[in-house]
Amino acid sequence: xxxxxxxxxxxxxSCDSKTGYGDGDEKTVVGYGGSxxxxxxxxxxxxxxxxxxxxxxxxADIGLLRDDGAVVYLNGKELFCSNIQAGNIxxxxxxxxxxxxxxxxxxxxxxxxxxxxxxVATVVAVEVHQSAGNVPDLMFEAxxxxxx
Numbered sequence: 441x442x443x444x445x446x447x448x449x450x451x452x453x454s455c456d457s458k459t460g461y462g463d464g465d466e467k468t469v470v471g472y473g474g475s476x477x478x479x480x481x482x483x484x485x486x487x488x489x490x491x492x493x494x495x496x497x498x499x500a501d502i503g504l505l506r507d508d509g510a511v512v513y514l515n516g517k518e519l520f521c522s523n524i525q526a527g528n529i530x531x532x533x534x535x536x537x538x539x540x541x542x543x544x545x546x547x548x549x550x551x552x553x554x555x556x557x558x559x560v561a562t563v564v565a566v567e568v569h570q571s572a573g574n575v576p577d578l579m580f581e582a583x584x585x586x587x588x
Contacts, residue, residue, distance in 0.1 A: 459485060460507070460568075462577025470578070478573045482531045486513075486565035491586055494557035500586040504548045506568060507579040509535025512550065513565040515558050520550045524569050535571040544579070557586065 457467040460483075472479035491497075502519065504512055509523035521529070523536050523543070568580050 458505075458579060458581050460577060460579035463579060466579070472578065476574070479570065479575065479578075481534055481570050481573060483568045483578060484565065485568070485580075486563055488561045488563045489584065490560075491557045491562050494554050494559060494562075494586070497554045497557070497587045499551055499553045500557060500584055502550045502552060502564065503581075503583045503585070504550075504566070505544070505546070505579065505581040506539075506548070506566075507544045507577060508538055508571045508575060509569045510580055511567040511569070512582065513563075513567070514552055514556050515563055516565075517556065519552060519556075520548070522548045529567070529569075533569060535569040538571045538575065 458465060459468040459470060460466050461469050461472055470483050470485070472483075491500075502512055502514070504510060504522060506522055509521070511521050511524060511529055512519045523539055524533065525536060562584070564582060564584055566580055566582050568578055570578060
């Protein structure tokens, strides 16, 4: 179990598949703080990967499942927001609302160019936001498919 007790960014180098808490089917469980009724609004996760010769590819596709909202970054550059306001997003910024069950099963995609992939390392970061501190679960999955 990976727990970010101080609410600082977590490095999930062993992150597999579904990450979060509260559903019972998570592969990587993250902590939510000391109170079930006042959980952290935001959880940060990132993973570094090696893309050999990124210029050999036209680009990549980032796929995201999230509950409640998320912001996705590639090499420190914000790529897209899902169910969260655009603009200045702080750690205390809540998601725009609680998604429906269908939204929780929908994969959101963003295409990126090969120029956005790092020649040495590519870092994918996901900032997951809850709509409130008493939401019972948090979930996200992300994948980066290189070679479009």
